[in-house]
Amino acid sequence: MDGRRRRSGRPDVSYGNSDGIAHNRSVILGTIHGYYKEALAVLPLDDLPELAPRLVGAGVCFGFGDPTTNIIANTLSSFLPDKPDPDHRAKKHKRKASIKTPSAAARSDAAGDAPSPPPETRTIAERSLEGLITFLTSYFRYLPTWDALRYLCLANADLLVAVRLIELDRYYNTKDERFHISSYAARAALTCVASSARQPDVDGFIAGSFSLASHLEFVTQTVLADRSYVLSVEKILLLSGMLKKKPRMLDKSDNPMIFADERRLRNCHTDANASGDANCEKVPGGLTISLRAVLLDKIHAKYLKAISRLPMQDVRARYHRALVNGGYCYGPFSCVTNIIVNTLWYDSTFPAMEKLEVDMICTSTFVRVESRSLRGLIKLLLTCIPEISEHDAMIYLLKNNLKVRKAIEMAGAEGWKSSWDVSAYKAAADASFHPEPEAYVQFSTQSLPKVQAAVKSLLRASTPLSSNDVLQLATLLPSSNCISAKSLETIVDLSTDALDMFIAFKEKFVTQQGFFHRKIEAALRKKFYASSLLS
Template sequence: MAGRRRRGGSDGGGYGDGAGSGAGPNLSDGSREGMARNRRVILGLMYGYYEEALDALPLELMPALATRLLDAGVCFGFADPVTNIIANTLRFVADEPGDPARGERPEFDGARKGKKSEVLSKIVAGDVPSPPEARTVAERSLEGLITFLTSYYRYLPTWDALRYLRLSMADLLVAVRLIEVDRCLRRKDRFHIHSHAAKTALKCAALSARLPDVDSAFLIGLAAPLSHLTRTLPAQNSGRRRCRCRLSIQDVTRLSRLLQKPLDLKNLNNPMNHAAMRCRQYDMKVQPTLMPSIRGILLDRIHAVYLRAISRIPMEDFRSRYHHGLLKAGYCYGPFNPMFNIIINTVWYDTMFPAPESYELDMICTQIFIRIESQSLDGLTDMLVARVSGLSEHDAMVYLLKSNLDLTQAIQMAGQNGYDTRSWDVTAYKAAAHASSHPELEAYLWFAMELLPTVQSAVMELLTHTLSSSHILHLSELLSSSRSYPYNSLQPTDELTQDALEMVSSYKSNFFSQQNFVRKKVEATLQNYDQTKGLYELRFICTVNECVGKKSFRDLKYPYSHVNFWVSAKDGTNLTLFFAQVSNDDEDKLHDQSFCLPVSSLLTNARCCYCDFEGTRILHPIESYCGGAIDFKKMALGRHTIHNEQIISHGKLIACQGGILGEDYIYFDPARDSKFIQALNKAAWAAKLNWGDEIRRIKGSEKKRKLKESDEVKGKSIRQMEACT
């Protein structure tokens, strides 16, 4: 076994041989070879932990403990890995007369003989990963650790989870602590063992590790006797290994009983404090967070800012007018905080470039909403890179995380770290507008550099109040001063074909039909929730995911939609964000599964595999819903139609989309959207095209081209012959 640990350490992951420092190969290597290498290193560490645990257990007096360990002695829990192994083993040990743990198990000779080497031989895995049904307890422990991290955290692929587990030396809560530091999580967003998300992740870990008699209540209870276990199992450093006191039969019986008691969360010492102490035992130089993960976290925060900005604008004004300005150019970058920037940019754009056709909406277009959030992040990042000389895109995102999207604070942080920070100039605004594909770049530069500084104090004073319709009108007047950009009235340069016009009309009709359907469903669930009190009134639907709950790829329709929407008291005050799960069936046959609940936080960590997959960032309550805990448990068992890697890749694809969307027809402006006209004309032509005729036309054109080339070659040959004669 010592050889096993040394071989793991040579890769940069053994006891003191680089596991904590990140020495050796690139831990961020996501290749198949890199993942296999990290798995080997982590398993090598685990073999040492199991050797320590076996040294502490009285196998010669209670030989069946070995069988219990091989069945259930996984190394994940809320203590250090060795303590977790012992605790998970003892949790399955009975203390009644005739307890099999006190006797011998004839099916396991190694336990009867009390030979630790034979037990270890059944823990050590080969170089080739075993199939699920034949995995050793160490391999199952690793699967549980990976599943816990990927179930709890968004945007964490398996190979990145392996990186954190290797850096943390396979210590679950140390890995959690590293992720918290790496992702710059604020105190209120940090890991809590009593949270619904933590319990779900533990249950998923237990399922993937194929534990017998899986019960999350017992697993969560591992934190309760932590102080008792650490007092009973003191560890002393002895060279490269830590020696633990040997348990007696009385210790095993007492700890087994203690592990059966329910957890008292009120009197629980935070295990993360112990994890922080274990972190300090290693010189952990965590490699930079991967950009896709940072981007996902930033988009989560930007989405929360947009929801707050929508709630600050009077709903009557937003529904009738400013939904247009927000989705066209309501970016979160500028001289103020992100929420104020969204409101200012929204009101300015809608004032100067009003929609050609005004109509009242009850529901925002989700796909355009996703795009404006992504474009906002691109603009915010490029603005920071332009302001700070020598700053990389990755580091810019890290500063935005640390400053919680506050650009001024991010610039100050960079300056304190030795970067050259420039003053505000047109270069920064131009970089942001270009990166975000601003529809009126030159006009925005004039607004940001010439007009806004002259009214900045008045605008700031106005935004500090609760905004009313009169405040918004005053803001619009301030942002459309006579010193504004000399806008030119435009005439359409292209026209929609008749087929394209019919397509736009059909699209609009479909959108309003969908809006009416969703509104009806949401109002029904809200009425059912509020039927005895009558307190709430639907104000606006923010985000919709219609693709929830499909059980297999053969299904043609998703049964549910998930929705976020704002409601208010009957007098129009006290906006509250709600979540609803509604049936997609017209006849509402699944009405018993439709419900709505308020969302407790704009940054809740309750996950939904379907909404994560679609990149919609819908905020969910902690109560049960389709796509929640039950679905993640199926994923842990490999019985779901999607898995974690698919969720990350598809969600990233949706969140990073740019350019023209089909939904842009909602805000189509013939004078300004020439690219959209060209794209729609082409799409309408392709939709109506008879492909058989087109193929014959292409073949005919190709035949004519070849004949023409042949004639040209013949003509050239004749001219050459005539020249020779």
């Protein structure tokens, strides 16, 4: 846009409150109506009246550009110009003023003058709002609707600015975590958006969106060059033809997120100058119900990375049990190293009584160990810094990528007093329902520090470990002398009902495992066949 911040109202942060949600929707709709007025002001509707129904039908304000550019681009992507009529200018002056022309209908629809209709006949502005919400809640896992509305308020209904604000709020700092339009997740979210906004041509909308991204700088400059003049018919035809071409390779100068960041900073500086708040670019923190789920996603990524470093055959034949029982991500190292070390230690100290080779680990089992790991991390931090709340602990973990010691350092720099002793690991083990808390505490506080340097040396590289590396590491880790009596007890024979239940569960697991195994093998064969044809 032109750099002006739209002050139609501040977001309501009453999470889940119906009045707050209604307020935010009203604020965003008012902002969107302003964008449509700008788009209508530069479109030559008098010379090309056929643009009006295209705008009402397909000219949504979301896409990879700023909202006004998106409206015009989406309108032109579906625009098929008629043959020029030499008598058109003469005819248009003879129309009766009482007749509501397509241009007038488009202005009324975009301005939101009429009462809110049912979903199948929503105005283009209302459909745009639904699309914006759908994109954010589809792309960002666990983002509730009221949070999406808050970000859209802060971003002035600019989709990619809202995406960037969420990335900053959730501390997506690595290249892999940040939004990229070529990712499968972005394309899937765009498809969901087109359906929720009732776009007449979903495939055409997606193709037009990527065409806009590949010519973003030129289209944006053309559309927003001079707001005092209506775009000429020649420019409309040029843009329409460009947006219908196959998208070219994305150039760095056309990166949509660079433009989005510029709009975010430009709008923020305007508010900063007005209010004197130098930190206004930060998204206001609030108690979001998605915070815990965001941390769980990060923990899930750590587990996947840890598993990828272990020899797959060893995981299938042996370490899967220790991973889900004692392979928690807290400890003296990084999360990935803690998972590996804790898994190998638990397997060697409490070996399985019966061997079982598996091809997969159930999702529910993975969710359980990840959730318990998070409980342990939070409790560890709360024990070291007893004055902070659980929400503050999660914020510190999020800001420091789950690194507890860095989180403690950050809290200390902000004035919180901290201490670290044996009780921290004991609290974490109890909170995570560790099967052998006493043994783990002794291992992590007494035995492990003696070999900590050697363990770091073995796991310094991020390359996959061989079976010999794993054996060497497992031998290096000392077994605890404090083995609970519970682990030495003789296993009690199961009752008939319990045994039947266990057998049924095992059969169900084997059936599911076989199904997924066949699906993956078929997918790999298909990929191999396709690559062999290309080569």
